[in-house]
Amino acid sequence: PLVPGTAQASTPVILDDITNPDEPWFEHHKQFIDQGADFFKQDGSNQVLEHPDRMWGNGMCDAEMHNLYPLLYSRQMYEGFKEYTNRRPLIFTPDGWAGLQRYSGTWAGDTGGGPKSLIASLNLAFTGHTYTTCDMSITSAEGIHFGFLQPWSQVNSFGTWDHPWLLGDKLTNTFRYYDHLRYSLLPYLYSYAYEAYKTGLPILRPMALEYQEDSNTYSLLNQYLLGREILVGAFTNKVYLPAGRWIDYWCGDEYEGPGNIECAYPDNRGGLLFVRAGAIIPMLEPMDYIGQRPWDRIILNIYEGEDSDFTLYEDDGISFGYEHGESAITTIRTIRKDREAFIDIAKRNGRYRDMPENRDFVINIRTAHQPERILESGMELAGTESWSYDPGRRLLSINAKDCANGKHITIKYAEE
Known part of the structure; x- marks a missing residue:
């Protein structure tokens, strides 16, 4: 590895000089846990970069370890926290490989909180990954709507002033409403988290996963199911309703599927929301x-x-x-x-x-x-x-x- 921005940028740096090869990475975190830290965000950073001159401690070259390292990193964080605290770990990462869902939640990386992040969550859902989210975009009602109606929610202010109390009265009230709605939904969401634990079915479900016989659901990128009963439309005023009766959560209007509909949502809300009849x-x-x-x-x-x-x-x-x-x-x-x-x-x-x-x-x-x-x-x-x-x-x-x-x-x- 090289150290950019220095006079010795072309001089190799021995990795052993900046790490302790005999100490598991989790040991570094114990001091923070002792101070009350419960939540760890594992940034992408060096997890996904190429290191062609690196030889790993297990004897593998970088090409062999490239996909395996993020998986082992999350596993060590999960098992280390569990063993040290006897509590459930709460970690999330943008990187991983098959089996990651056993150890870590994910967020969509530095892609913001818009439609691209939703597509990432839809893709992950098909792999059996349950705890997905994004860096919530709180500067629009649409971003707040999507951000709170996910398996888990987080606001990332590491480089910006993304604080709800700085948004002005209208957006702050919208943020507060969705915050209360999410906490109200905890028994519903937690029950579906248990189903995910038992079966692998995700909480955020692509329409095609739940309605596999309906080919109209195969290309829907701006809507999904939260559990089985709630249909969320994100960044759109048009949705496809599968067969059955659906109720507009905001106004109570009823629609019969299957079919495409276009409708408005209240000015102080950020998107479409429907509930399946019988829910x-x-x-x-x-x-x-x-x-x-x-x-x-x-x-x-x-x-x-x-x-x-x-x-x-x-x-x-x-x-x-x-x-x-x-x-x-x-x-x-x-x-x-x-x-x-x-x-x-x-x-x-x-x-x-x-x-x-x-x-x-x-x-x-x-x-x-x-x-x-x-x-x-x-x-x-x-x-x-x-x-x-x-x-x-x-x-x-x-x-x-x-x-x-x-x-x-x-x-x-x-x-x-």
């Missing part, structure tokens, strides 16, 4: 940070449609106890039959450290049908504190308390 989306009240409040009250947003189910997953979010069964799942099912609808919340199965002992659900059902009676495990619910219906918003809200051991809700609709 069950568990959410929280907005939080400022993870752990601010326990997950003892879940908001179930149910979009009336075909019979559906959702598996809500939870664990302590910190340790590796989940590898040994320290976790819990709750299965939620909806069934519609004639003038009745049934919501079955199964008994929570499992246990983990600091798990909330009780669990309440606020069930919000998007329906145009006027309810007549609500029964909870056979007992009729009465009073506005138990349930209410707003015909203008087409929203039925039910307060279901003490659901850790399960709950069965029956909705009887009035004749139309």
Whole structure:
């Protein structure tokens, strides 16, 4: 290797003079972890540069190690942090090779937070890579929309003043809205993270991955699914809707697929957002940070449609106890039959450290049908504190308390 910008630029530098060959790279990070650092960003830098004059310690030349080195680098960071802290590592990198998803998340490198970054995430999704993101572009509502609706989100201000409180009132409010929306979606996103862990299916899904029989999805580069229930349009006002009924998240308008549509989104939002009819989306009240409040009250947003189910997953979010069964799942099912609808919340199965002992659900059902009676495990619910219906918003809200051991809700609709 050469040292550019010096009088000795043509003089080789022995690598052993600037590294400690007997010390694993992770050892360098322990001092920062001891000071409270939890998150490490591994810049591309020398990971991807050619080093034709380098001989590696394992006897390989640079050509042999070029693709292997980024993989081993992330593996060492992952295993080193795990062994040193007994906590889950949080590292991300723009470089890697097959198998990287076991150790590190990725960001799209120095490509900004626009359409190019989305294409990178779509490509990575097809390789089984789950935790993808970009350097969020917060100087436009479109960049904020895309940046927050990804498997994970980050704002990179290493060389610019990309701070939301410097954006002016309008963009700051947009940033705040999406920030709250993302934290509200944590139970939904975390459940899909568990599915990715078990199956390899990514959280951010190209349309062609979910709708493989529909050739119209094969070339879609400005939209994707976040989980299975939410369709995100990014940097466009046109999307293709696969077969089925889809609800505009912003205004409640309904569309029937398959087909292309063009529509507007609110001035204080940054893109199109749709929900699949029949979807069950568990959410929280907005939080400022993870752990601010326990997950003892879940908001179930149910979009009336075909019979559906959702598996809500939870664990302590910190340790590796989940590898040994320290976790819990709750299965939620909806069934519609004639003038009745049934919501079955199964008994929570499992246990983990600091798990909330009780669990309440606020069930919000998007329906145009006027309810007549609500029964909870056979007992009729009465009073506005138990349930209410707003015909203008087409929203039925039910307060279901003490659901850790399960709950069965029956909705009887009035004749139309």
